Amino acid sequence: MHSPDPLRHGGNRWQVAAALGCRPEALLDASASLVPFGPPASVRRALHRALRGPALRAYPDRGHTALRAALAAHHGLPPEMLLPGNGAAELFTWAARDAAAAGLNLLPQPGFADYDRALACWGAAPCRWNAMPGAALPPERLSDGAAPPDGAATVLWICNPHNPTGALWRREALLPLLERHALVVCDEAFLPLVPGGEAHSLVPLVPGHENLVVIRSLTKLLAVPGLRLGYAVASPARLQRWAGWRDPWPVNGLAAAVAQPALADGRWLRRVQAWVAREGPWLQRQLAALPDLEPLPTSANFLLLRGAQSLEPLRGRLEREHRVLLRSCRSFTGLGPSWLRLSLQDRAGNRRLLRALRQATASTRSASRSARR
Ligand SMILES: Cc1ncc(COP(=O)(O)O)c(C=O)c1O
Secondary structure (H helix, E strand, O other): OOOOOHHHOOOOHHHHHHHHOOOHHHOEEOOOOOOOOOOOHHHHHHHHHHHHOOOOOOOOOOOOHHHHHHHHHHHOOOHHHEEEEOHHHHHHHHHHHHHHHHOEEEEEEOOOOHHHHHHHHOOOOOEEEEOOOOOOOOOOOEOOOOOOOOOOOEEEEEEOOOOOOOOOOOHHHHOOHHHHOOEEEEEOOOHHHOOOHHHHOOHHHHHHOOOEEEEEEOHHHHOOOOOOOEEEEOOHHHHHHHHHHOOOOOOOHHHHHHHHHHHOOHHHHHHHHHHHHHHHHHHHHHHHOOOOEEEOOOOOOEEEEEEOOOOHHHHHHHHHHHOEEOEEOOOOOOOOOOEEEEEOOOHHHHHHHHHHHHHHHHHHHHHHHHHHO
16 A cells, blocks of 8 residues: 655654554644644634535536635735645645756755655656755755856745744845746745744745746645645746646635635734744743753744754654654754754643653653663
């Protein structure tokens, strides 16, 4: 049976629960970066309404007319510049098809593994640019130390805020990249969660830049990974081409039905950003007080923890003994086992996370002391 590598993504609640012999709900999943108190009531209500109407029984509108209109109104762009998808992940596949044809692909390292998957679909072998914590844009060096290729057509993939570091690139830093690269693919999956983040979105630049693709996700913001909804913002000609390549009904009727009420739910957006502004710095301070762990600064709803040695024993202990899941960083090239990523929880969840970390670091330290004796 095909079984995807569990290390490449967080959120493996079902597999871990089966391995531990517990209910999936018993786990605190800080390995996937979703809003922990979602989905919003507006989405639940829209789903109930949709279940009573044709959304379930009829084939979805292949032109996504209402959904595109809602997304267009949200961003103040013409509907032809928006293409809804089955999460952001599906749209990376089509962006990658264009990217493979446009030139040499430069992927961030460390970065989200799905860009690799999407490029591999089209046989493209990427280079990496250095996106380690503290790195600046434009990339001055590739991750192997070489200078970025001069004169060759290049495709730059960026993620803003960056997964896994949580770094937020400022729009001024991104603007010159549009002049340098044949294509820029900007993943803004987490941007709506970042307080003040929209000021750095590249979406308003799409009308003036044929070579820009922005991909957004509503999955994180609304906490609906089981429903899945994302969209691409790009030139109408590009999106029309993609629409001709994909399967006929990539966005299901229920996902389409929740988008409009969710986008109109300004209270939800404010609540989510207020949570990140409140809990982020609080958790950062608490983590900084723990021995042997260094939390890195972040703008997003997730952060990296660095250890002096491998944090994998700690991660295993958290999982087995505390039912708390953190994201292993072994699949992020450039990071490896001395790093973990964790996502912000509500206050009760953050306290549970900290309690578990305190106990597990103490047990891990005493186990390694006994092993040395
Ligand atoms: C940076 C980044 N972009 C996109 C996605 C995928 O978004 P979606 O669930 O909407 O496909 C993820 C999922 O973890 C992600 O981390």
